[in-house]
Amino acid sequence: MTEVAGDVPRVKLLQTPLIDFHRAHGAHLVPFAGWEMPLYYSGIIAEHMAVRTGAGLFDVGHMGILTVAGGTAAALLSRRTTINVEKIAPGQVKYGFFLQMGGGIVDDLLITRLDAGAGPTPSYLVVPNAGRAFEIQLILQQHRHPDTTIERWNGHVTILALQGPRSRALLEKEFGWSLAALGFYRSRFFPAERGDPGAHDGTIGGALPGDLAHRILVSRTGYTGELGYELFLPGDRASAVADRLVQGGALACGLGARDTLRLEKGYLLSGQEFLRNRSPIQAGQDRFVEFDHPFVGRETLEAEQKEGPAERLVGLRVNSEGAVPRHGTPIHRAGQPIGTVTSGGLSPNLHVGIALAYLPKEYTQPGTRVELELRGREVPAEVVPLPFLPATKAPA
DSSP states (O other): OEEEETTEEEEOOBOOTTHHHHHHTTOEEEEETTEEEEEESSOHHHHHHHHHHSOEEEEOTTSOOEEEEETTHHHHHHHHBSSOGGGOOTTBEEEEEEEOTTSOEEEEEEEEEOSOSSSSOOEEEEEEOGGGHHHHHHHHHHHOOTTEEEEEOBTTEEEEEEESTTHHHHHHHHHOOOOTTOOTTBEEEEESSTTOTTOOOBSOOOOTTGGGSSEEEEEOOOSSSSSEEEEEEEHHHHHHHHHHHHHTTOEEEOHHHHHHHHHHTTOOOBTTTBSSSOOTTTTTOGGGOOTTSOOTTHHHHHHHHHHOOSEEEEEEEEOSTTOOOOTTOEEEETTEEEEEEEEEEEOTTTOSEEEEEEEEGGGOSTTOEEEEEETTEEEEEEEEOSOSSOOOOOOO
């Protein structure tokens, strides 16, 4: 959809169901992957620290929200991703990659099994990145069998991400849920309201958005490295739930904090750590490649794993005060260019510049010294293990 101003066509940005919430809470809105999204509300640092120490609420409704259901749904998704979808149990969530023929990453995504597993028609929730959702949907539609349906639910269904060490306590207080038994990368349906007679607890059904009439799908996943949950719910209820969580103590957070939080944990960002030009092996994501099933790009990944990639993603730490690497910062070794930063910034927790970059294998060992070209000067940096910020233990 476009609007025309004079002779210059202007693309109209998409909006999530929380657009009025963002405006009411003073969000600084910016274009992102074709969507109008909040960059920050109170400030990136404050929002970042709220997630590390308390609870932060993100609008994630711009991500693709697809369902793939039918007799050959699992086979289709297994063929197109590094996940053996045939083995996903009801309520289980898996992270993996959608690849092109040469093994390059088209996108990373989450796949959740929605049905209870007793019937002949499995149903899966597929969540790719905003900028790749249409492409993923189109490819799946082109390769599906007649018994499998693929639908996109953005707008009808949206996603809220509540992240941080207080996220569980806040959800339990506000909704009366018991989340202690919901394991990492697991999902379940919970009643939308306390004592709602129309809602049934548990993972049953498998057809969005109908299954959300009286319920919320709660997934213990996130992009921050903290205890957190992603809530799938009808778009017309999203603002009320978001307001409720903010009133309960969560801080509204935008894309700026989402980026600094994921960078501290060494998580990949679509379009920066990969843009079809990198494989999961190069990106150090071997653990998310399941070689026990055939999939597009498998032969290339097997060869890379056996021989070792020529370049691999590493973490870089800069200990010079005021030196902050950014996407595209050149990296040198003994005066010779060896790479560029894919993602970089100032770590709010470590108070130093950190970055991700692909380097030749001979420079990927922790402790290796390199130089970054920042504002015309060479700044020393060191290869360090990922993540930059160690994992925190989730409360019992």
